[in-house]
Every structure is written in structure tokens, then in C-alpha cells.
Amino acid sequence: MREREAGEITVQSAWRALRRRIRVVLICLVLCPAAAIAFSLLQMKEYSATASLLFRDPQFDQQVFGSSYVESYKDPTREAATNVELVSLDEVADKTAKRVRRGFTGKSVLDAVEIKPEGQSDVVSLTATSRSPQLAAKLARAFAGEFVRFRRDADRAKIREAQALVRRDIRRSRGTPGSRRSLSERLDQLGVLASLQTGNAEVVQQPEVPREASSPKPVRNGGLGPILGGLFGVAIALLLDRLDRRLRDPSEIEELLERPILAALPESRALQNPGPGLAALPEHEQEAFRMLRANLRYFSLSREIRSVLVTSATSGDGKSTVAWGLGFAAASAGSRVLVIEADLRHPVLRARYGLRRAGGLTSVLTGELSLATAISHVALRPSTSTDRGPDYTMDVLPAGPLPPNPTDLIESQPMAEIVGQAESEYDLVVIDTPPTSVVSDAIPLVVMVGGVIVVARIGKTTRQTFLKLQSQLANIGAPVLGAVANSLDRGTEDEYGYGYGYGHRNGRAGEPALSRQPVVGR
Numbered sequence: 001m002r003e004r005e006a007g008e009i010t011v012q013s014a015w016r017a018l019r020r021r022i023r024v025v026l027i028c029l030v031l032c033p034a035a036a037i038a039f040s041l042l043q044m045k046e047y048s049a050t051a052s053l054l055f056r057d058p059q060f061d062q063q064v065f066g067s068s069y070v071e072s073y074k075d076p077t078r079e080a081a082t083n084v085e086l087v088s089l090d091e092v093a094d095k096t097a098k099r100v101r102r103g104f105t106g107k108s109v110l111d112a113v114e115i116k117p118e119g120q121s122d123v124v125s126l127t128a129t130s131r132s133p134q135l136a137a138k139l140a141r142a143f144a145g146e147f148v149r150f151r152r153d154a155d156r157a158k159i160r161e162a163q164a165l166v167r168r169d170i171r172r173s174r175g176t177p178g179s180r181r182s183l184s185e186r187l188d189q190l191g192v193l194a195s196l197q198t199g200n201a202e203v204v205q206q207p208e209v210p211r212e213a214s215s216p217k218p219v220r221n222g223g224l225g226p227i228l229g230g231l232f233g234v235a236i237a238l239l240l241d242r243l244d245r246r247l248r249d250p251s252e253i254e255e256l257l258e259r260p261i262l263a264a265l266p267e268s269r270a271l272q273n274p275g276p277g278l279a280a281l282p283e284h285e286q287e288a289f290r291m292l293r294a295n296l297r298y299f300s301l302s303r304e305i306r307s308v309l310v311t312s313a314t315s316g317d318g319k320s321t322v323a324w325g326l327g328f329a330a331a332s333a334g335s336r337v338l339v340i341e342a343d344l345r346h347p348v349l350r351a352r353y354g355l356r357r358a359g360g361l362t363s364v365l366t367g368e369l370s371l372a373t374a375i376s377h378v379a380l381r382p383s384t385s386t387d388r389g390p391d392y393t394m395d396v397l398p399a400g401p402l403p404p405n406p407t408d409l410i411e412s413q414p415m416a417e418i419v420g421q422a423e424s425e426y427d428l429v430v431i432d433t434p435p436t437s438v439v440s441d442a443i444p445l446v447v448m449v450g451g452v453i454v455v456a457r458i459g460k461t462t463r464q465t466f467l468k469l470q471s472q473l474a475n476i477g478a479p480v481l482g483a484v485a486n487s488l489d490r491g492t493e494d495e496y497g498y499g500y501g502y503g504h505r506n507g508r509a510g511e512p513a514l515s516r517q518p519v520v521g522r
């Protein structure tokens, strides 16, 4: 048995989940780009105009004159960040608002303007966004201009402060001509420096009136849509699969039942309307039934199993299909087989496989007919004229007329006697039962048989109902042999098909294939 932690997501299980939910992924792939384009088209158009400001090294002027009144930064990243901070000054925004007017305030200017450093250079870009392209350009130009003015005025103010300090020093140093001379020289230098001040910032690129809207961008958004849609679809698909409580994997069945998978039956059109002639089934499906039968023989090595009961949690899981297929595989291999339909509420074998003989199990239970007379013989004839194999038969005891008290009949002593008699006359007795979540008819039968096979239909049976059945069977000490995983999809089946239980890829050596045509109702 493969060991796998419950709830663990492996690449394979995620891949299978995506394949199961491929429709969700595809819908997201289509809807997300469409929604992105629609949203973009509904949005108001906005235009952006950008001015570039160059911050010059303030040290240059000062180094020329040996002045050190202005702080300088060496780290370019820090300097760029500082430049952005400087540009964001509220005062500049207020002045810009006054210059542009049009109802702008300092705050709304700052909201409309984005300032960011261009890499680690001394250049800062200043982008103004507005619904009008002209206004965007005007705003960017005004902001840039106001900033340069602000910087120049601030730097000149600093130098004027320095000049005032020097003048004060000159006044105080009366009587020492040497020092007065040097201070006067310094005052002159500061004067020249003040005239040189440009604020160390200049507009290197004036904003142009934008011709195209900066947002929305339907083409870009639509282009990103498939990528985001794909990611979103994958996430939704995996989430839905996690929330889905239906059995998805044979390994889950093994974990919950704590028994091996005896056979994995693919979901197949041929099994939807099987007809009595399983010979028409594709090789895959035939192989699954052969494997089930072969695996039962392994259990018989330790104790002889002459009767098996096929049960499942819910209706339509495939009990009757599996019971018939198992009987057919065993009979085709030469075993004497009786299939008993103990589903007295929703019998299908007579109609589905065209059995003609009247009566059935209920007729025998009420003493109306003997077992021998109620049984239909399905002859398995060679399917082709070249097949010279022997003619085998499979015996079937269909449910018969529906009784008002099915549970009483199933629990009755005659039923136990029928099973006992059948076990003595046949190599294998297969009992088909109703679903346990609907009625508990199968439960009393469980203790009458040599082994129990649990069928679970992938993508249909829920973990909850399956667990309930498992605990029901465990509580009464049912001889559960293993499970049949029904309706695997092709991918999963290729992965699991032959890897389970004690199965062999090519069936039992020497056994004939199921390629025999039945002659029913004899």
C-alpha cells in the first residue's frame, strides 16, 4: 500500500486537481482579461506630464571659495531620497496651487504630483496627473519652477545669514587689520556666492503636453489579464478541490478503509450501458474485473473465500456493475459462479442484462420456487468463430418480485440457508446489495459471507458517507477484503490502474479473456 499523509498536497495530486477543475481555470483565463479590459474602458482617462529636475552638487561652489556653510551628502541613494523629500515640501505645493489656481490647494497639488528619483542619479522626475493633458503639463511645469525658486531663495537666505555673521565678526575685530582684511575678503566671496546661487537644482526637461492617456491602459491590463487570470484560476481550482469532500483519489479510499484497492475501474462509456455481453468491453475494463478476481484468489490462500458481498455507501456507486463484472471474470476463467441480487428495493440485473426467467431471490425465500428453478444461466460463448475455448456459464439469481418487507427477508434464516447452499454448490458466490446509506439490508448479510468488497465511486462518494460505512463494517467485524475504486479518469487510472493491491498487469496466466458472448435466460 502506498503511504501518503492525509491532506498532503503533492505535485501529482495538485496536477490531478487542476485537470479536474480545468473548466474553472479556463473560465478565469477568459473572464479576468475581459473584466480588466471592461474595467479599463469604464475608467476616466488621465494624462501625465513629467518634468526632470537635476540636483547639482552644492559643494562645487563652496569648494571654489572654501566655504563650508552648506551640508553635503556623499551617499547617492540617501541623496536621491533627500532630494525627493525636498521637492515634496508643502510650501512648494502651496505656491504651485496659487500659481495654477483652477481650484487647487497645496494638498490637492501633492495628490496630483508624484516625485521619484531616477535611479541613483541626481535627477528627480516630477509627474503631474490630471484629466486634462494641458493641466497636467501646466501643473508639472509650475511645480518644477516653484521648487527651483524655493531652493534658490532658501540657499540665498543661508548665505545672507552667513554674510550677517561675517559682518558682525568684522565689527567685533576692530584694531586687528589682518583679520579684518580676511573677513572682508570672505564677505566679498559670500556676495559672489550669493549671486551664483541657483538653488543647486534646475529643470533639465520641461514637461510636454501628453498626447496619450497614462491611464487606463486597456491593452496592458488586458495583456496582464491572462497571467493573473491563470494564477487566479489555479488558486481557485485548488481551493475548490480542497473544499470538495468527494473522494478524489484511490489513495484516499485506501487510507479511510485501511484496506487495499483490489481493482481500479475506469470511468467508461462502455460501462454506462454494459449489456449482458461484457465481451464488448474495452481491454482496460476487462482487465480491471480480471484483476479483482485474481486478487480475491490471493485472499483464498489463507482461508477459502467462496462468497463475497459487494457493498457501497451510496446509490449508483457501481455495486451491481462490479458484482456482474466479477462474476463474469470468474466464470470466464472456468469457475462455477452465482451472482445473487440481494437488492430487493432497486433491482436492475434482470432489466439491464436481459434475463428472461421469471422469479428470483424473493421467490426462493418465500418457498415459491426452488433455488435451481429461480436461477438464470448466462452462457459465455466464444465471441468469435476462431475462439475455440470451452463454453462456460454464469448463474444469476435476480431479485425477483419486490416484497413489502425486504429487510425481514434478507435477515431471515432462509436467506442464510440460500447463501450456505450456494457456497456449497459454487466456487464463487457474489452478492449484490443496496447502498448502506439508504437502507441497512446489507448489514445482516455481511456476517454470512466470506468477504466484503467496498465500492467507491471517485468524484461521487463523499468522505463522510464512506467513513460511516467503514465504521459500520468495522463495528460488526465485517471481513472487509478491500475496495474497488470506480470511475477513475484516464490520467489517474494510468497512474493507479495496475499499481494497487496484488494485481498483475496482464491478469492471471492461462486465463481466457472475457471475450465471450453470453446467452442469457436459459
Ligand SMILES: Nc1ncnc2c1ncn2[C@@H]1O[C@H](COP(=O)(O)OP(=O)(O)OP(=O)(O)O)[C@@H](O)[C@H]1O
Binding pocket: 265, 266, 267, 268, 269, 270, 271, 272, 273, 274, 312, 314, 315, 316, 317, 318, 319, 320, 321, 322, 343, 346, 348, 433, 434, 435, 486, 487, 488
Ligand atoms: N466505471 C463506470 N463508468 C461508467 N458508468 C458506470 C461505471 N460504473 C457504473 N456505471 C454506471 O452507473 C450506473 C450505476 O451503476 P450500478 O447500478 O452498478 O450502481 P449501484 O451501486 O449498483 O447502484 P444502486 O445502489 O442504485 O444499486 C449504471 O448505469 C452503470 O452502468
Ligand SMILES: [Mg+2]
Binding pocket: 319, 320, 321, 343, 348, 432, 433
Ligand atoms: Mg445496484
